[in-house]
Amino acid sequence: MTKENMTLEIIKMSFESLLAKKSRTFLSMLGVIIGVSTVIAVFAIGQGAQNTVNEQFQGLSANSILIMGNMGRGNIGSSKFALSDAKVILEEADHISQATGIIQGEATVVYASESDSLSVMGVEGAYFDISSLEIFQGRLINNEDVSGNERVVVLGSGVVETLFGEETDVIGKEIKVASKQMEVVGVLKETGRQLGMSSVDETIYAPQTTAEKSIIGGRAMKMINTTVDNVDNVELATEEITSILREQHKLKNSQEDDFRIMDAGSMVGAAQESAQLMSILLTLIAAITLLVSGIGIMNVMFVTVAERTKEIGIAKAIGGKRADILQQFLFESVILSMIGGIIGIIIGQIAIPIISNLNLMALASSITGPVIGFSFSVVVGVIFGFYPAFKASRLDPVDALRSE
């Protein structure tokens, strides 16, 4: 008989003895089921977080740098950061090709009986180009609108649906933004992008001056969005901006920067880092669960070996080798953990879409989760099954036969 055939027979015997103790088999499997489901969940959450990060920063190109007033470390209000810094940076920095001031806030927007609180951005003409936003209907906000303090707005694609419902011809319509009458002059193409916490499509764009004076006023968050001429020069440009702004704000050497500079690359990096940290944490939890389930399996296998001591003695007396006995018990634990792993994977894969639909957190199924989950379950079976199986194979045949 070939070696494979014999192994097959031994596997069959392992199956039979597992089936003989159904509830015990199931209970010891439960640990692995939970462990592997956790692994799947971990990877789904990790992948989900990664996807969210990627979506959030999709709108930022790698060569854009964001500058904000520094509001930390007790110097709130003392920052000399202003939107006019944008012009200075554009003029003085060698590696900055575009710079535009933005103010951002929230305002109540009303049209007929519809009203909603939406994100408002006060922008200059250059903003749309820097953020690669394209017009769908009408026109964009231009620099004349800004200098003329015009009461015009451009809507994100989602805003149209929110305010006008079925209506599609919205150009020229009057809406109220923070109780001020504004004319809709354009609608942007849908982007599906996220900028920070708000959706690009759910935002209203107004001329910077109008937004500052009439809509959001002092509550606004101000920032300057700049574009570096070349991705390789991001670091250089950051240094340039720092020295320009320090000079502009007349900061002494002893004083700290009253502004913050963030480039897209390091922002994405930071967000990814925190997503990874979460993944590591959850992986640790999954690993502990699997460890505990492994100890459970080991315990059950020890009980099984103890119960079947006589059987082991018989096996030895009729010519079973240590290797045969080791194999049989090892197969039992591996089958146990492997089936547990497969059930865990099935549960995980069923749960991911359900939890996703509940919108509790971003989940995305990945192939890594099931693969790692399954491999782990097999490894757990081998490692924790080995010691009991080894002990079984080393039993003295006469002692084993004598046991009841």
Place this chain on the structure above:
Amino acid sequence: MDKDIEIKLEKVHKSYFLANEEEIPVLNGIDLEIKKGEFVALMGESGSGKTTLLNIIGCLHPLSKGKYFLTGEDIGKVRDDFTLAFIRNKKMGFIFQQFNLYSRLTALKNVALPALYAGVDKEIREKKATELLKSVGMGERLRHKPTELSGGQQQRVAVCRALVNDPEIILADEPTGALDSKSGMALMKIFKDFKQQGRTVVMVTHTAEVAKFADRIVYMRDGIVTDHNYKLTSNY
């Protein structure tokens, strides 16, 4: 060495050690020769070392001191599991007092098990097992589990299991001990057949009625052989 000698023990000692390392001697220098095809009964009081001796012959125990020749080969010092398992599998067939069948397996699978360990193909080993079971009148009980069989039937299954790899030696430890006298006598008839088949039989028993089926009775006391050809008193 005499070619007819199947089993030869020279000054075999065997001791057990307690947890506190105290030595308990069980066999104190056994000299024994058993010829090929001979049917030997081992008798003696409880604790005289009969079963220990049988286990040593069956390679289930290593011996502490002395020499063990199996068909002329010195195997007393062999400790390699692979070799010992091979000897137990191919050269010997064990029959126990408590039958020692696998309760989960059918009669057929129980009989076929040593052949599985020997690496015999499923078809061949189950055919052999079926033939053996039929020869002891168990043809109708192939798919029965041990719990569904009487003691006598279980012992017949165990006999078939001992024979499946066609061993030269049959080792039996009180084979009739758990049987009623009728089943016991039926079993002894099967044992007589072993002699016809040219097999060597070593049987531990304390029942004279059973022992009288043997060619020779070896009597033991306190771990030594006191009589190599013990004669039963006439009232048996």
